[in-house]
Amino acid sequence: MQKLLYAVGILISGLCFSQESDSKIKASFFDGIAVAGYVDHGAFINFTGPNVSFKNKELKLILGMLPSLRIKEDKSEGTKNSPIMPTLGAGLTAVYNKIALQIPVYYNAKTTTQDGVWRIGVGLGYSFK
Numbered sequence: 001m002q003k004l005l006y007a008v009g010i011l012i013s014g015l016c017f018s019q020e021s022d023s024k025i026k027a028s029f030f031d032g033i034a035v036a037g038y039v040d041h042g043a044f045i046n047f048t049g050p051n052v053s054f055k056n057k058e059l060k061l062i063l064g065m066l067p068s069l070r071i072k073e074d075k076s077e078g079t080k081n082s083p084i085m086p087t088l089g090a091g092l093t094a095v096y097n098k099i100a101l102q103i104p105v106y107y108n109a110k111t112t113t114q115d116g117v118w119r120i121g122v123g124l125g126y127s128f129k
Contacts, residue, residue, distance in 0.1 A: 025054050035102045037123020042072025062093040100125040
């Protein structure tokens with residue numbers, strides 16, 4: 001995880017300090033990107049929420065919050081949770097042309113049988129803008 005964060009930091013730094021003049025960094029509340037993917041033996045559907053983005057030509061890197069619906073069957077005994085749960089994730093999204101690749105992280109809350117833990121996923125989506 002730490003190596004991934006270092007690699008992303010180096011990539012963003014390299015793009016920020018390039019000699020291109022059409023690069024820009026901005027903050028927004030919604031970027032019009034829908035993503036579906038896989039995390040923790042289940043699926044998710046999300047839209048980019050509040051974020052900070054960096055755009056250079058046709059590549060856009062977004063770091064922000066991801067309002068999501070997580071879809072996962074509860075395999076515990078007794079009372080079960082709903083298979084579709086609203087949740088908030090965070091992550092990095094890279095958009096090239098209209099195709100989005102996302103690396104989100106979601107928190108699984110502590111239960112009586114498991115400690116709370118962050119899970120990394122991967123998703124593919126489309127940018128409507």
